[in-house]
Amino acid sequence: MNSLTDRTPVVRRRTPLNRSQIAGFWGAWAGWxxxxxxxxxxxxxxxxxxxELLPRSGYAATPANVGLAGSILFALFLVGWGLSFIWGPLADRFGRTKVLAGTIFTFAIFTGLAATSHNVWELAIYRFIAGVGIGGEWALAGTYVAEAWPEDRRKMGAGYLQTGYYAGFFLAAALNYTIGxxxxxxxMFLTGAVPVVVAILVLLRVKESEKWQKAEAGTVRAKPLREILGPAYRRRTWxxxxxxxxxxxxxxAGAVYEPSAVIQLATxxxxxxxxxxxxxSLATGLLSIATILGCLALPPLAERIGRKKTLAIYFLGMAVAIVGSFGWxxxxxxGLAPFIAWLCVLGFFGGNFALFSLWLPEQFETRVRATAFAFCTSFGRFVGAGVNFLLGAAVLHMHTLGLPVALTAVAFIVGLFVIPFAPETKGEVLPQ
Incomplete structure (x- = not known):
């Protein structure tokens, strides 16, 4: 009997999710x-x-001016994203759900207001403030899901969560195909006010994570930003x-210029x-579907071969795809059909963002987790704003869209040399 019992396979069942965890995930996913x-x-x-707006602002609506103004406005948007690090310390102090709802309110209201713009200056202000709200959502949603979901499910939860952002791309493309x-x-901007409803539901239906509540109850008030830049966390933070x-x-570089590139090739x-x-719009939909697939494929791969090797594969794939699409x-x-085909490859490896939703929470303790997540993402957006401005200037100077965007592939090659300095957290539980 014992020998038969020993040979009986052990079926491992995942920890079931309770109603609060399910509601919390869908609230975070819908916001994202x-x-x-x-x-x-x-x-x-x-x-x-x-x-439409450039002539009202005293500038001719030439392709060069549209490209330059678009890059400047997007750089301001990214600066707003960068300033979103303010949400992290607030979430570590007052809780994930209240501050998450605040980020959704902010980006929804000011995206809707962009529809009332009379000139480029008003549009720039609305997009800047919307960026502050949008930038905080990822850090807070990722932190919440990592803390609220059971240990054996949170890794896939990170992948599921990240699909939301690219489902949003698909939704935007569908709205543009019909409403736009x-x-x-x-x-189109008016549709961006809809998330206010989601913010209200988050406030009413989603409970605070138990990990944060326990950490809050047992923590002497500290300065989380100073802590993540201190000796204990400095290296992994940077x-x-x-x-x-x-x-x-x-x-x-790829996603923002993709519609313009497809329009040029289609024309x-x-x-x-x-x-x-x-x-x-159809090309954007394909890009979104491919990225969702990349997000879903990433967590199992990261569990199998580790976080660092997985990111290296995705970074290398991004470098090849950017060169193949914009450079060739x-x-x-x-080139329209080959370009769209390469976009699908670019989209799949663009799912590398799912790794950060999984990996960043594993590197920091609960009392500083939201601050660390928000700071790291905001830093990248500040630099991204500068690079985007330079990219717009390069497009204007070189009178072409493809080559300047293709050159961003160099950044991913640099990333391959940085990855070894990051901590490997495969097999580790979320630190309390």
């Missing part, structure tokens, strides 16, 4: 989805919005900042304006 939708709306309506084409860019900076530079292929816009396919005589 609408965050992605709001942030990508700008990329989709960039050309029509600036074509027929009702214009102002209607390494994470560098890796996130590289990811942000590459993703936004070159002889498509009418509305058909070119629809093609850009963009310049082909009939």
């Amino acid at each position: 989805t609408l965050d992605g939708m709001d942030s990508f709306i700008y990329a989709l309506v960039l050309t029509p919005a600036l074509t 084409v027929h009702y214009g860019w102002r209607a 390494v994470a900042c560098i890796l996130l900076t590289i990811a942000i530079i590459g993703l936004w 070159k292929a002889g498509m009418a304006k509305n058909d070119a816009i629809r093609t850009a 396919a963009f310049y082909l005589p009939n």
Whole structure:
């Protein structure tokens, strides 16, 4: 009997999620989805919005001016993202859910207000403040899911959560394909006010994570920002900042300029304006689906081969995909189809952001976790703002979109040399 019992396979069951954990995840996921939708709306309506607003601001709506103004406005948006590190210490002090709802309120209201813009200056202000709200959502949603979900499920939870942002890309593309084409860019920004409803639901339905409550009850009040930059955390903080900076530079270079590149290629292929816009929306949808697949594939791979090797694979894939799409396919005589095919590859490896949702919470204790997450992501956005401004200037100077974007692949090669300095947390539980 004993021998038969010994040979009986042990079935491991995952810890079931309770109602609060399920509600909390969907609240965080919905906020992150609408965050992605709001942030990508700008990329989709960039050309029509600036074509209307530049003349009202005293500038000719030439392709060069549209490109330069678009880059400047997006750089300001990223600066707003960078300032979102203020949400981290607030979340470590007052809790994840209240501050998460605050970030959603902020980006929703000011995205909606962008629809009322009379000139580029008003649009810039609204997008800047919306950026402050959007930038905080990822850090707080990622921190909440990592703390609220049971240990044996939180890794896949990070992958599931990250799909929300790219589902938002897909949603923005679908809205642009329907509402944007027929009702214009102002209607697109108005749809960005919808997340206010999600913020209210988060406040009413989502309970605070037990890990934060326990840490709050037993912690002497400290300064989390000073702690993550102190001797105990300094190295991992700055390494994470560098890796996130590289990811942000590459993703936004590819994602933000993708609609404009597809529109140019579609127009070159002889498509009418509305058909070119629809093609850009379809390409964005494919990019989003590919990135969602990349997010879902990442956690099992990270559990199997480790966090550092997984990030190296995704970074290398991003470098190849950016060169293949913007450096090669963009310049082909009939490059639309090859460019879109390369976008799918770029999208899959763009799922590298899911690793940070999984990995960053594992590197910091609960009392400083939200601050660390927000600081590392914000640092990358500040640098990304500067790179985006330089990228716009390069596009203006070189009179081409493809080559300047393709050069951002260099950042991912640099990242391959930085990854070894990061801590490997495979097999470790979330630190309390």
